[in-house]
Amino acid sequence: MLDTRHTFETPEGIDLGLSIAGVVVRAQAWLFDLIIRIIIYISFGIILAYLGRFGMGLLLIIIFIAEWFYPVLFEMLKEGATPGKRRMGIRVINDNGTPVTWSASIVRNLLRTVDFMPFMYGLGLVSILINRDFKRLGDLAAGTLVVYEEEARGAPQLPPGDAEALPRPLTLEEQQAVLEFTERSTRISPERSEELAALLEPLTGKEGEEAVKQLYRYAHWLQGSV
Amino acid sequence: MDLSKIRVAVRPRSASEATDLGFVIARHWWRPLMISWLMVALPLSVIFHLLFYQTPWVAGLLIWWFKPLYEQAPLYILSRALFAEKTPMTEVLKNFRTITAKQWFANLTWRRFTPRRSFNAPVSQLEGLSGRERRERIAVLHGSRPSGGWLTFIAVHLELVIYFSLFSLLMIAIPTEMEVDAFQLMQGEGFWVVVLQNALYIIAIATIAPFYVAAGFSLYLHRRIELEAWDIEIDFRKLRQRLERGKDLVMNGSIASASSKVASLLLCFFIWGGSSGDLLAERVSHVDQAVKDATRDNGELTPEYAKQQISGILSDPVFGHEETRKVWRRINEEEKQEKSPGSDLEWLARLVQLIATIGEALLWFFVVLLIGWIVYLYPKWSVWFGLTRRTISKQYQPPETLFGLDVRPESLPEDIAKEVLQSYQDGQPRAALSLLYRATLVQLINHHHMEFQKGATEGECVEIVKQAQHRTGSYFLKLTHTWQAMAYNHQSPDLEEMRALCEQWHDQLHGNIAEESGQ
Structure with missing residues (x-):
């Protein structure tokens, strides 16, 4: 690499x-x-x-x-x-x-x-x-x-939403990927977000916009926000 | 485009970092980039010079003007190399028109002066867009903070730095006798002078071009990574793969929650055991069976029962077992077979054997050498590591004279104390004291291992004895003082003092010799 x-x-x-x-x-x-x-x-x-x-x-x-x-x-x-x-x-x-x-x-x-x-x-x-x-x-x-210079990176700013537990354990990198996706999804086009979320169909069991929302919920759960 | 094959670390960066990454990329694929660049640039330069041989500066101008054309082939090669695809030069030549001449007219006219040339190039070259589509796409890619301008600005100056550096080097290399004026050469108008200038210019832009192209492409990628979240896609794909692999294993699933403990335990074994295709299905059915067994009686799962189940499964042939087979085999045949391991490669085998033998011999030679070396150096090491105390070092040569006094043992008379008192009473206190002092030095050097160096002063001798914490230290100090008072201040000691010195000498130094020699 x-x-x-x-x-x-x-x-x-x-x-x-x-x-x-x-x-x-x-x-x-x-x-x-x-x-x-x-x-x-x-x-x-x-x-x-x-x-x-x-x-x-x-x-x-x-x-x-x-x-x-x-x-x-x-x-x-x-x-x-x-x-x-x-x-x-x-x-x-x-x-x-x-x-x-x-x-x-x-x-x-x-x-x-x-x-x-x-x-x-x-x-x-x-x-x-x-x-x-x-x-x-x-x-x-x-x-x-x-x-x-390393810029200090604060806690991820997630779009508001509910939290839901992951159906199965993920490794640290995978958890980070889900958080990263949620954090950056506002800057990605909605179509691309859905495309990416569709990749995780085995995890979310959902499609389209719902899959994106589901990933948001996992991210909230991972971040542990109130 | 298979993102999993990408050869650069994919993550969001700042634009500057993306530019730097471009330089790393260019360094990595420097050769193909340079060759493909020269492949277009050199023939064109020659043509320009042939066309404008009367005004070679026009050729130079055209070389500069046509820069976008040279950069197409390197970009094409780079875009493939980044996804681990090799591009042979023959392929570039074959597709010369589609690669190099793509949108050439636009590139050489209205697009020639955009400062973001290398950023925009992939859009037309690789995405194949033109006209309005291209404009819109570029607008999206640049977003609110267009990049690539600084890159071009700096790259142009780097080219100039190299151009003038080469010029300076050339001037340094020309002997002063030839009286070539640098400024005249730089502004010269003769055909060959201008050709030289153009050649230096080509070297300069050729040096920077791969970096410029790669950095522009890297900036373009950086924006796409940002906009399309390539890094997330790569991670998600990996996760998906993992999940799907997991699902295959646990298919026919319906594993009761009570038995999931056993199941996951067994799964560990299976994954660890390594597997492929048909065996896998068999093993999965084993899992199912085990799970069913485990939950059969009253749905409870005890550790003993699980252990029993596990050992039952481990005894399965899949996990390997021992088997004894007896066959007849001819001993001679076996030897023969070993001797001829494929006739046409035998010479190679022999060669390898020979090399191995030589290597082994060399190895043993070095081992012996190493041991010899260690033995040779042992005395030094043992001192360094404190294994043995430092004794008289071999190099130490006792001096023959110290501050003008003869300190060879053979220069001394037999009975020193008597001799000393004798000469003192004869009215020669100086000779007497000098003899006593000399004798003391001789004793210290030869029997008490004091290393007085040649040219040491009296004071240094005292210091050495003091540092050695020798028991004669105080006596030696007193004697030295008396001697110094005598030698430099003409203060002779009185008889009592002299007697005391002689007696102490006898006790502390001479007696010692008797003891030593007695042993």
């Missing part, structure tokens, strides 16, 4: 699923960060222009520091995400799943210079395209990953 999701087992034996972020979303984040930096440089430039040559010197120092440490500072102080990454819903972590460390962040960002070769991240692009975990050279050296 091809997937961008990789599971990591913690020492406690818990599987953590992490979706690894690829080229396009990372390029978008980078672009956003670039725009932010340019805005900062321009606004500083306008203010510092009043200080003449001293101001220009100061501006160059600011640009130097920002170019090298903008990603490091945000990755360390903002849970692994620069503003661009935050906007795109991705962040940097160590490739064992732990939060990114100072040394790793510094290494991955200093090695941008290598990834940047020979023109605008040419090497980094090739590395990302080839590598299984979408790692550019800096990520390989620092042992970091860029992954999607």
Whole structure:
């Protein structure tokens, strides 16, 4: 099965699923960060222009520091995400799943210079395209990953209805499928819902719209709502 | 389309994640995608250059313009590969018109500039829709949040990154003596310069194309998975299969609720035993029989009775039994048969045998090597693991001189204490003390295993003795201090002090030698 999701087992034996972020979303984040930096440089430039040559010197120092440490500072102080990454819903972590460390962040960002070769991240692009975990050279050296933020998922929102016990026990995955169906059925066309529900005729013993309703009832029973 | 065969993990994703999945897909089927892409792109590029050899930049423009055409065959191959169907290149060539030229005019004119090209392509290419139907279908698929635009925007820039990277690499590779100006080469207008530019451009778009096509297709799939709940369909189908399998087993059902315990217990056995077709029906009838038996008398079910029933069923031939058969067999014949296991493959068998023998010999060789190695390293390991205490290491070479003093045992006179007092009384306290100190060092090195390194200072020697917690530690410290006061401060000890030092030396160090040598 091809997937961008990789599971990591913690020492406690818990599987953590992490979706690894690829080229396009990372390029978008980078672009956003670039725009932010340019805005900062321009606004500083306008203010510092009043200080003449001293101001220009100061501006160059600011640009130097920002170019090298903008990603490091945000990755360390903002849970692994620069503003661009935050906007795109991705962040940097160590490739064992732990939060990114100072040394790793510094290494991955200093090695941008290598990834940047020979023109605008040419090497980094090739590395990302080839590598299984979408790692550019800096990520390989620092042992970091860029992954999607996990969005917290609340209890399933089911359409209102009664509850009815399942006629026979189902495995966890099967129960989840029934719940998932009920939760998402409002976004699926009614015809498709009936088609799907018809598949479970051996379970519901019903057809058409009634089968869908019956699955709703099982879902309510499974969720245990009042 | 058989969803159970799909080769990607089906679940709802975000659009970004779907794009990333496309990149994973493209990486997996990179070769066929690339070949099928080149199969159309390369001949067309050559034709363009032949047609516009006077203005090769037009050829470059056409190469770019015709991009949608190259992407049709990879998409077709991908759509089949995802459902575990292989597409030989010959099939692509045979159906060239239907695959590559499908709706070519629309694709190259008014649809050429839509930023969602790779998302929309499957609708016309795979669903075969056109005109209003296609428009409506695309509207449904995109929903309120059209996707694919960012993909195209980024992909175009990735192509440019690769194009200029290749250019930079080329410039690095050209020796500076040739004095080629990068900007001139980039804007050059000579035929071969432009052909070079076009070639680099083709490499750039060829690198990105499989990813672009696959990512667009993945976005399209993502929307269909979302709208049609493919993941739920897959799960429901599995569940249905399971339920139907279960129903076959329990058919003729009517199992009384009281006996369902036994029935499910037995079912466990049957499923576990593994089964196929005709045996199954037989076993089901066994279940029925068992259930009937179990409930026959007063409908009560006791554990003893169930156990008895189970053992009765387990003794059924279906569960295997032993049988003794006696037959005549010629011993010679058997040997002959074993020797010729199929004549035409005999050489292979011999070869395998030979390889096996060599392998075994090698294995034993390595075992011997390993044992030898372990034996060789044992002294080291035993120290590491604390099996034996670290004694004088083999490498330790006792120094011949320490801070300018000769510490070879043979340089010492016979009776040291006497000699020392003698020279002290002769008015040579320095010589006397130096001899005593020297003798002490010699004793410590040679009889008490103190490892003084070459070039150690007096202080380091004291430290080593202290660390070894040797009983002469305090004596050695005192002696060293006296010696240092003598050597560097010209403070000679008085006679009493000297006598005491000599006596202690006798007690602590010299006496020891006598003991040791006595043993």
